[in-house]
Amino acid sequence: MxxxxxxxxxxxxxxxxxxxxxxxxxxxxxxxxxxxxxxxxxxxxxxxxxxxGIRQQFTSEVNVRLVRDSVQFFARFAERTGSPFTFRQHGYLFLLTDQQQLAAFTAAAEMQRRHGVPTELLAPEDVSRLNPQIRVDDLVGAAYCATDGSASxxxxxxxxxxxxxxxxxxxxxxxxxxxxxxxxxxxxxxxxxxxxxxxxxxxxxxxxxxxxxxxxxxxxxxxxGPHRRQAFAIDALPWLRPDQPLTVDLGSGAYLHPETGGAVIGGNDRDVPEGTDTTVDWSLTEPLIEALVHRFPAMAEASIVRGWAGLREMTPxxxxxxxxxxxxxxxxxxxxxxxxxxxxxxxxxxxxxxxxxxxxxxxxxxxxxxxxxxxxxxxxxxxx
Missing domain, CATH: 3.50.50.60 (FAD/NAD(P)-binding domain)
Known part of the structure; x- marks a missing residue:
């Protein structure tokens, strides 16, 4: 061309x-x-x-390749732009609760590895080495990529x-x-x-x-179309560490994103209708906490300190x-x-x-x- x-x-x-x-x-x-x-x-x-969040674990090849190349850039961001930049490669951990999810992630992991993304499939008993607070008895497996992470x-x-x-x-x-x-x-x-x-x-x-x-x-x-997307910050908990992987419980859609001094939680608002309202819907906090406490029993001690909402641009x-x-x-x-x-x-x-x-x-x-x-x-x- x-x-x-x-x-x-x-x-x-x-x-x-x-x-x-x-x-x-x-x-x-x-x-x-x-x-x-x-x-x-x-x-x-x-x-x-x-x-x-910055993850390479997708089922679509174009998404995998785009984030793979972006990960390489983020790792050299300061060198390329001249500005300081912190890219924390703490990994992403997807917790799988049924055989259909496991089959899809198994196929996706094979494709991701073909494109140079080091995704691992874990047995439930192996999840605890990444975060011993995770309840694993109802999991069928997990997918983990150590080079995923987050930045500002x-x-x-x-x-x-x-x-x-x-x-x-x-x-x-x-x-x-x-x-x-x-x-x-x-x-x-x-x-x-x-x-x-x-x-x-x-x-x-x-x-x-x-x-x-x-x-x-x-x-x-x-x-x-614009759709509201919200998240919440929780205070520090004794067992939370910023080097723990961002963990997504696919059974509920809830995620836990450990950071210094606490964590960000969210993920149960995917089906919000199109619109430009960015008011925080506090009614979603109760089912979100319930889902996270099921997966992380120690989350029962969590305290939400603030919430925020913005717009996410969605296509069909x-x-x-x-x-x-x-x-x-x-x-x-x-x-x-x-x-x-x-x-x-x-x-x-x-x-x-x-x-x-x-x-x-x-x-x-x-x-x-x-x-x-x-x-x-x-x-x-x-x-x-």
Missing amino acids: SPVLHGRPVVIIGGGVIGISIAFHLAERGYRDVTVLERGLIGEGATAHATG PHDAVQGFAKAARAHGVRIHQHTEVVAIETADGAVSGVRTAAGERLAAELVLIATGPQARETGRLAGVDLPV DDHAVVGPLAVPGLWAAAGFSGHGFMQSPAIGDQLARWLLDGNPTIDLSALRADRFNTDQLAVEGVRF
């Missing part, structure tokens, strides 16, 4: 971790005529409410932004795009609420939960929309369905390769926008 860009301006709408990563990777490759437009402050939208989405955005600016990228905050303009059927630029017009060879939508409304500025309907198949849209010159990187932060370095790298070389090294066809008009939807089995 031929390069998509020909030296003219690029406008990225959205200053979350995806948009800023793309800008950084383009500039790192020498393409400096890039402007990021963010209606608020960079990283204060969906990115600000992400819990920071805020630090990632700021590090990408600082390096992008140093390479010449312009980042405009408090700048809302109100129109995507076309000429001769192709994108020609954008107009802001302040009346400023920016010419562009390519406009890329990276507005997360607002991607659908951004697409409509160009007459494109993106199948991306839990995969992102990445690539060109129906209007020439209009592209998207949105709809990451809770996986945007953990995939952001690889998405930036792959889009830079696609736009500048015409040749991404990961097959992104499963993420193409027109897949929703076919029966070729991607399938992701690890959801919580």
